[in-house]
Amino acid sequence: MGDQTSTYTVKLYVYDLSKGLARQLSPMMLGKQLEGIWHTAVVIHGEEYFFGGQGISSCPPGGTLLGDPHFIVDLGNTEVNEDIFTAYLSSLGExxxxxxxxxxxxxxxxxxxxxxxxxxxxxxxxSYITDLPADVLSTPFGQALRPFIESVNITPPGNNMNDHYGQR
Incomplete structure (x- = not known):
């Protein structure tokens, strides 16, 4: 096998922004059980990448104010090297x-x-992560809270990708 292709592990860091409150309060507030209010980030090439009100940001894995992830999902491997990934993120960020x-x-x-x-x-x-907003909005309480929730901007501190990679 003369294949010199390297593979890199891809992980999903999952944080519960409610720190357990969603699990405790959701049955009473929403009439359905939520396990958490999920914030996610992708970890590859030794960095954690996420999106918020500042755009695409990065930090060392587990390096946001959120602390350690609630759990980690192994998403598999990729052959996308750091240069290609950086170019991809740069285009997404613009x-x-x-x-x-x-x-x-x-x-x-x-x-x-x-x-x-x-x-x-x-x-x-x-899908239980990507479906969460629809699950919340399907409840009367979620509908009542929508104007407030939509005004919330979640921005864990990290290095903004456009600032970081724009310097090259």
């Missing part, structure tokens, strides 16, 4: 995933993680 395009329900960290996961591995992230 278009689909600019900070001003962030929307808590329709275009968020989980949308970003899902798109990046598919680019890298051909697989989506778990």
């Amino acid at each position: 278009s689909t995933y600019r900070g001003d395009r962030y929307h808590l329900f329709e275009h968020n960290c989980n949308s970003f993680s899902n798109e990046v996961a598919q680019f890298l591995t051909g697989k989506k992230i778990p």
Whole structure:
């Protein structure tokens, strides 16, 4: 086998923004059980990448104020090297995933993680994560809270990709 192709592991870091409160309060508040309010990030090439109100950002794995992930999903392997991935992220950061395009329900960290996961591995992230906004909005309480929730902008601190890679 003369194949010199390297593969890289791709992981999904999943954080519960509610720190367990969603699990405790959701049956009473929403009439259905939520396991958490999920924030996700993709970890590859020794960095954690995520999307928020500042656009695409990165940090060392587990390096946001959120601390350690609630759990980690192994998304498989990719042959996409760091240079190709950086170019891909740069193009996303200038278009689909600019900070001003962030929307808590329709275009968020989980949308970003899902798109990046598919680019890298051909697989989506778990549907219980991407379906969460629809699950919340399907409840009367979710509908009542929608105006407030839509004003929320979640931005864990990290290095903004456009600032970081724009320096090259």
